[in-house]
Amino acid sequence: MNGLIDVISQIAAMAQQETAQPPTVPLDVMWKHITSLDLVEALTFISFGAVCLFYGWRIFKILVTICFGLLGLAVGVWANEYLIAGNVIWLAMICVIFFAILSIPLMRWGVSLLGALSGGILTAGVWLAMGLPEQYVWAGGLIGLIAGGMISFIVFKIAVILFTSLGGSTLMTIGILAVLYGYMVNRQQLEVFVFDYPWFLPSLVLVPMAVGIFLQHRFINTAQDWSV
Numbered sequence: 001m002n003g004l005i006d007v008i009s010q011i012a013a014m015a016q017q018e019t020a021q022p023p024t025v026p027l028d029v030m031w032k033h034i035t036s037l038d039l040v041e042a043l044t045f046i047s048f049g050a051v052c053l054f055y056g057w058r059i060f061k062i063l064v065t066i067c068f069g070l071l072g073l074a075v076g077v078w079a080n081e082y083l084i085a086g087n088v089i090w091l092a093m094i095c096v097i098f099f100a101i102l103s104i105p106l107m108r109w110g111v112s113l114l115g116a117l118s119g120g121i122l123t124a125g126v127w128l129a130m131g132l133p134e135q136y137v138w139a140g141g142l143i144g145l146i147a148g149g150m151i152s153f154i155v156f157k158i159a160v161i162l163f164t165s166l167g168g169s170t171l172m173t174i175g176i177l178a179v180l181y182g183y184m185v186n187r188q189q190l191e192v193f194v195f196d197y198p199w200f201l202p203s204l205v206l207v208p209m210a211v212g213i214f215l216q217h218r219f220i221n222t223a224q225d226w227s228v
Contacts, residue, residue: 053209055219057220060111120142
């Protein structure tokens, strides 16, 4: 009898520890950043997101260079914090310029990697929208990462469409949510949808992304002067 009680106690303790773990997706942190945007910033997100969503295939090289530059910025800040203690501004600027220049000869590889990453984010969003366990969202993302990577490295056009559609849809969603939160009468109702309905946010990103993929595919096929 005592042994059974000990087993039950251990199971209860393990359940409490799992419950106390922080959420896999830091939704509250993301929501805090979204709601802190003012009207001008939100409209900028919507405008630039619309361009990326529908015409990303025209400006994908600029977008890849920007992504490489942001990666260089992150590397510079990390190096200043853990490796080289100095002027973080100069170190970050040097890394941004270096990675931006590096993106030119590595353009095809960069696009393919971004396409693979977009595939992972896509399937992770579907995983969350279907209400599957959040702590295993990495499994859903891994499936899309592998599948998206294979397709992106084989068909370059798909990689371009994937990452530009995802980026544009994400920017538009952030801007729209910021506008709704700043000018809606009932903010609490919006927060209920965001935090209580797992399908809400992924759907806001995935539905425009699907539209962007469809339209960009048609635009590329009808464009005579488009080349990689």
